[in-house]
Amino acid sequence: xxxxxxxxxxxxxxxxxxxxxxxxxxxxxxxxxxxxxxxxxxxxxxxxxxxxxxxxxxxxxxxxxxxxxxxxxxxxxxxxxxxxxxxxxxxxxxxxxxxxxxxxxxxxxxxxxxxxxxxxxxxxxxxxxxxxxxxxxxxxxxxxxxxxxxxxxxx
Numbered sequence: 001x002x003x004x005x006x007x008x009x010x011x012x013x014x015x016x017x018x019x020x021x022x023x024x025x026x027x028x029x030x031x032x033x034x035x036x037x038x039x040x041x042x043x044x045x046x047x048x049x050x051x052x053x054x055x056x057x058x059x060x061x062x063x064x065x066x067x068x069x070x071x072x073x074x075x076x077x078x079x080x081x082x083x084x085x086x087x088x089x090x091x092x093x094x095x096x097x098x099x100x101x102x103x104x105x106x107x108x109x110x111x112x113x114x115x116x117x118x119x120x121x122x123x124x125x126x127x128x129x130x131x132x133x134x135x136x137x138x139x140x141x142x143x144x145x146x147x148x149x150x151x152x153x154x155x
Contacts, residue, residue: 036142037126039117040133048133049109053084057102062088083109 005016012019040048053061065088073080080086084105091101128145130138 034127034145035124036145037120037124037129038134038138039120039129039131041131042114042117044133045113045117046110049113050106053102053106053109056084057088057098062092062098065089066092083112 008014008016008019061084065085068079068085069089069092084101087096087101087105087108090096090104091098096104128142130141132138
């Protein structure tokens with residue numbers, strides 16, 4: 001959220017709170033938006049999800065969850081519902097093995113990614129849709145589209 005708020009401020013010179021306080025939808029009518037959807041193949045997406053969670057574990061996720069447990073936070077708080085937290089808590093409590101915790105968290109991550117993909121496909125009407133895993137080779141097509149549409153240019 002902080003990164004997005006900074007992006008909005010950097011692009012417009014106005015805070016996200018100021019945009020959100022505007023009447024109606026919060027976006028001035030004179031601005032045009034052209035959504036771009038990069039839709040990777042499901043198998044590539046799932047491999048990325050699995051690799052990402054494995055890297056999180058390698059880079060200290062277990063210690064972070066241990067620190068959360070030490071805070072005695074309410075299990076209903078959003079941080080305690082973050083992907084993988086429940087599974088790693090189960091590992092730390094001895095309810096499952098590390099491999100079982102990682103597998104369960106990776107499955108939860110894949111399900112979350114699938115829900116996001118479904119939402120994008122059904123809710124968003126992109127001006128540019130690209131199939132495939134993002135790579136720098138796509139930059140020419142994406143930036144060509146951006147330059148043609150002038151995303152922040154007034155109509």
